[in-house]
Amino acid sequence: MRFKEIIGQAEIKHQLIKSVKESRVSHAQLFLSPPGSGAILLAIAYAQFINCTDKLDDDSCGVCTSCRKYAKYIHPDLHFSYPFFTSKDVKTSTDVIEEWRDMLLEEPYFDLDFWRSKLNSENKQININIAECHDIIKRLSHKAFEADTKVLIMWLPEYLDKEGNALLKIIEEPPPKTLFILVAQNLDQILPTILSRTQLLKIPGLPNHEIEQYLMDKALLNSQQAIEYSFLADGNLLEAKRLLEETEPEHAKYFIDWLRLSNSGDYLSLINFSETLAGMGREPQKNFLKYGISFLRECGLIMNDALVLVKLPPYSLEVARNFSKKVLNQPMLEALVTELEKAHYHVERNANPKILFLDVSLQLVNIIKFKNIPLGTQYI
Known part of the structure; x- marks a missing residue:
């Protein structure tokens, strides 16, 4: 070597x-x-x-x-x-x-x-x-x-x-x-x-740009896909390689759409969207939820004026800024992370994906639109 x-x-x-x-x-x-x-x-x-x-x-x-x-x-x-x-x-x-x-x-x-x-x-x-x-x-x-x-x-x-x-x-x-x-x-x-x-x-x-370059050179990803995978991998090249095998791209777009639908309270669209998520394989579902947890934690950094530590790619950074400043507060952030982590836990244990993602979607509406924060929520 x-x-x-x-x-x-x-x-x-x-x-x-x-x-x-x-x-x-x-x-x-x-x-x-x-x-x-x-x-x-x-x-x-x-x-x-x-x-x-x-x-x-x-x-x-x-x-x-x-x-x-x-x-x-x-x-x-x-x-x-x-x-x-x-x-x-x-x-x-x-x-x-x-x-x-x-x-x-x-x-x-x-x-x-x-x-x-x-x-x-x-x-x-x-x-x-x-x-x-x-x-x-x-x-x-x-x-x-x-x-x-x-x-x-x-x-x-x-x-x-x-x-x-x-x-x-x-x-x-x-x-x-x-x-x-x-x-x-x-x-x-x-x-x-x-x-x-x-x-x-x-x-x-490894810094994100090193993993991005590796993914573009070796896996022939386009720059947007490489940025997303490197963000999820968080400095771990092996994790980036696993994501190539297990993950469907465009998690950022899907997750941002999920947040927007939850904020709008458009239940019919949410039901259809939940069906789309349920149609993913188990590993892509886990990585989609992992992306969501990472996205929300980056929002937490933005809320606490620690923008210099934020690693979100440019195309989702602006959404995170607006969401953090106009919609989120700390209890909501904690509740959202908890719901996604619970969902990740249940996906790992082969929960029915249609029921699971519809339930999580409804929970997101309760938290984002109606400010209904579950008691005892802890940010992990």
């Missing part, structure tokens, strides 16, 4: 390359990032750059023996650790390393659900167990086979329970030329003893 193969993250790439050139590579680093941002790819590209035998100015060469092995994730001095399901045949992560490599080659912007789908769960809990910790210590105690630096990349150290304390000594005092990179998503769930021994690097989600 070379830096140039990773979408966006130019500032982070520059920072990592600079640390190698200036010989300021900390032996234990924590990459903290949201899902779908490419953090683990950055960790692999960083390790590849460190061990490349013919470095370019801004990337690894991609053709030396080390780079070719890194490209297939088979370099003998590149080690991985990750959550997995234990069984009589699977005791440590190396027992499912082929599944891990295949997944990286298939979909490098993966998440935990995607990884789970590649494994046989047998109704067990996924974690990083004590046997894995002992295996890590054993692997790193050996001398490097080929590279100058041995690298261990641990994905989701949040799944290390207290057994992770077994790694403290080797993280704090590793063998010479050993690099630990932990790639995490939730800082609060990492053992404090491990957290205190690592250098933190925060990696942001």
Whole structure:
């Protein structure tokens, strides 16, 4: 994996390359990032750059023996650790390393659900167990086979329970030329003893324009579709790819029409509109409701004069501004979000879509037109 193969993250790439050139590579680093941002790819590209035998100015060469092995994730001095399901045949992560490599080659912007789908769960809990910790210590105690630096990349150290304390000594005092990179998503769930021994690097989600460009280049979407999908994906490239498979376009138009019909109280049109929504597939219905929730939360930012944080695409931003200033108030916003989240919950559980969307439409009329706010509504 070379830096140039990773979408966006130019500032982070520059920072990592600079640390190698200036010989300021900390032996234990924590990459903290949201899902779908490419953090683990950055960790692999960083390790590849460190061990490349013919470095370019801004990337690894991609053709030396080390780079070719890194490209297939088979370099003998590149080690991985990750959550997995234990069984009589699977005791440590190396027992499912082929599944891990295949997944990286298939979909490098993966998440935990995607990884789970590649494994046989047998109704067990996924974690990083004590046997894995002992295996890590054993692997790193050996001398490097080929590279100058041995690298261990641990994905989701949040799944290390207290057994992770077994790694403290080797993280704090590793063998010479050993690099630990932990790639995490939730800082609060990492053992404090491990957290205190690592250098933190925060990696942001991908900006909307990067995802938009990817969708236009790779999926051949037009600019309006790419803007809508990137807004829904919220910095997660894997989510954007899923939306391509599951979502019907023009959610923004449909949702704005739904709000306008609810505000007008045109019941016959609402019944017809509910039939249209009910005719969508289950995944498009879920993503339509997800778009609505995101749209309303952006309206909440507008209501609180936080326009600089709003990520709505231009063609729906003006509608959101008018709706926020002329129609919405905070209790209404909270009630609307709650109704859509309840609807999303029921769609997931195979509720009758005709009944569900007609009921939600009537609830929207009650909230928007008649200001009938359900008691106990909470904004989530």
